[in-house]
Amino acid sequence: MISRFCFLVFVLFLFGSSSNAIPESEVKSICIKTQNPPFCVTLLSSNPNATIAELTQNTIDIARTNVSNAITLIKKLIDESEKNPKAKGHYKACLDHFGEDGALGDVDYTQELLKKGDFQGVNVAAASITDDVEDCISGESPTDPAFDDHSSLPSYAIVIESVVSVLLVLSKHLGH
Numbered sequence: 001m002i003s004r005f006c007f008l009v010f011v012l013f014l015f016g017s018s019s020n021a022i023p024e025s026e027v028k029s030i031c032i033k034t035q036n037p038p039f040c041v042t043l044l045s046s047n048p049n050a051t052i053a054e055l056t057q058n059t060i061d062i063a064r065t066n067v068s069n070a071i072t073l074i075k076k077l078i079d080e081s082e083k084n085p086k087a088k089g090h091y092k093a094c095l096d097h098f099g100e101d102g103a104l105g106d107v108d109y110t111q112e113l114l115k116k117g118d119f120q121g122v123n124v125a126a127a128s129i130t131d132d133v134e135d136c137i138s139g140e141s142p143t144d145p146a147f148d149d150h151s152s153l154p155s156y157a158i159v160i161e162s163v164v165s166v167l168l169v170l171s172k173h174l175g176h
């Protein structure tokens with residue numbers, strides 16, 4: 001019951017906050033500010049009549065799926081690196097950076113802040129997702145040599161960073 005009520009409140013918030021669907025020209029002007037504009041246009045155009053708030057919600061959902069997929073992959077990579085302690089250490093560190101205390105937790109935090117209408121907060125929390133991902137891929141400090149990763153994890157990371165870059169621009173847009 002409670003979750004159903006929260007959902008209703010959230011839906012009312014979505015309709016109340018900005019009730020007009022955004023025109024195609026606005027999709028372009030949003031996407032030009034992102035890391036990967038064609039990716040952004042594809043992502044936002046899959047929801048033609050959505051408002052900015054709805055698109056932001058949708059983008060958070062995609063980010064959560066992509067971070068969860070990366071976590072599943074990392075767990076598999078840890079299992080597969082029994083005989084390679086260096087790889088195992090790297091993937092274990094990545095699991096921390098992607099997990100509840102890292103990227104996944106930050107995705108949930110963007111969700112919580114969006115519900116509260118704290119768009120500036122969504123923007124800040126979204127930036128932390130990218131930092132978490134970069135801590136895994138590039139190492140925590142600039143002096144750390146990056147692990148030479150031949151798995152699919154770096155390409156998963158690029159997808160997450162592209163999604164987050166859309167979220168950064170959308171949340172900035174909502175804050176105006």
Ligand SMILES: *[C@@H]1O[C@H](CO)[C@@H](O)[C@H](O)[C@H]1NC(C)=O
Pocket residue numbers: 048049
């Ligand atoms: C979007 O809105 C337009 C105009 O109201 C409508 O013609 C079109 O069918 C809608 N598209 C979708 C996918 O709902």
Ligand SMILES: *[C@@H]1O[C@H](CO)[C@@H](O)[C@H](O)[C@H]1NC(C)=O
Pocket residue numbers: 061062063065066067069070155156159
């Ligand atoms: C990211 O999430 C989207 C939407 O759920 C999905 O279509 C896509 O395959 C995912 N990509 C990765 C690399 O997880």
